[in-house]
Amino acid sequence: xxxxxxxxxxxxxxxxxxxxxxxxxxxxxxxxxxxxxxxxxxxxxxxxxxxxxxxxxxxxxxxxxxxxxxxxxxxxxxxxxxxxxxxxxxxxxxxxx
Amino acid sequence: xxxxxxxxxxxxxxxxxxxxxxxxxxxxxxxxxxxxxxxxxxxxxxxxxxxxxxxxxxxxxxxxxxxxxxxxxxxxxxxxxxxxxxxxxxxxxxxxxxxxxxxxx
Numbered sequence: 001x002x003x004x005x006x007x008x009x010x011x012x013x014x015x016x017x018x019x020x021x022x023x024x025x026x027x028x029x030x031x032x033x034x035x036x037x038x039x040x041x042x043x044x045x046x047x048x049x050x051x052x053x054x055x056x057x058x059x060x061x062x063x064x065x066x067x068x069x070x071x072x073x074x075x076x077x078x079x080x081x082x083x084x085x086x087x088x089x090x091x092x093x094x095x096x097x
Numbered sequence: 098x099x100x101x102x103x104x105x106x107x108x109x110x111x112x113x114x115x116x117x118x119x120x121x122x123x124x125x126x127x128x129x130x131x132x133x134x135x136x137x138x139x140x141x142x143x144x145x146x147x148x149x150x151x152x153x154x155x156x157x158x159x160x161x162x163x164x165x166x167x168x169x170x171x172x173x174x175x176x177x178x179x180x181x182x183x184x185x186x187x188x189x190x191x192x193x194x195x196x197x198x199x200x201x202x
Contacts (some may be wrong), residue, residue, distance in 0.1 A: 006108055013111075014199070017115055020119050023126065024145065025125075027129050027145060033141075038143055040145055048151065055159045058108065068155060071174055074171070077149060081149070087137075089136075
């Protein structure tokens with residue numbers, strides 16, 4: 001059972017790391033601010049989510065696991081609000097020039 | 098079988114390598130800060146640094162078994178949010194035409 005959980009952790013964390021890779025590559029390769037924002041939110045939400053899900057079997061105690069989920073939820077909330085605001089700032093700047 | 102190495106109790110090493118990988122990816126993303134071209138693009142790379150830093154911290158915390166690292170990650174999440182909000186406030190201030198005061202904008 002332990003090994004099965006470890007395997008689950010490895011699969012989830014490797015997928016999360018892949019999304020961080022995708023986020024960085026997208027941030028570097030995509031042509032404009034909006035598509036880059038799209039790539040960034042993939043790393044933000046899915047990358048961190050998969051890392052947190054993979055870590056859940058590794059921590060001891062329900063409270064420690066809940067704390068991990070809380071960190072992820074905070075990032076999710078702030079990421080959603082902030083990417084909206086950044087896109088708005090980029091658009092306003094685009095209109096001016 | 099080679100992957101037995103991971104399952105045989107070397108989970109900590111795996112977690113540390115994953116943290117290293119995430120940090121390397123974030124460092125790669127930081128090239129966008131140097132290149133620009135807009136302020137928003139630079140800010141996005143900084144936000145990726147925040148998220149990647151949190152992910153790496155959580156991985157390291159699980160690897161060394163130190164619960165306090167999660168608190169550091171929580172603080173970093175809060176600070177990253179405030180950074181972006183400060184950026185947006187600054188941009189709004191920049192875009193305001195001269196002579197308009199703080200309250201009417």
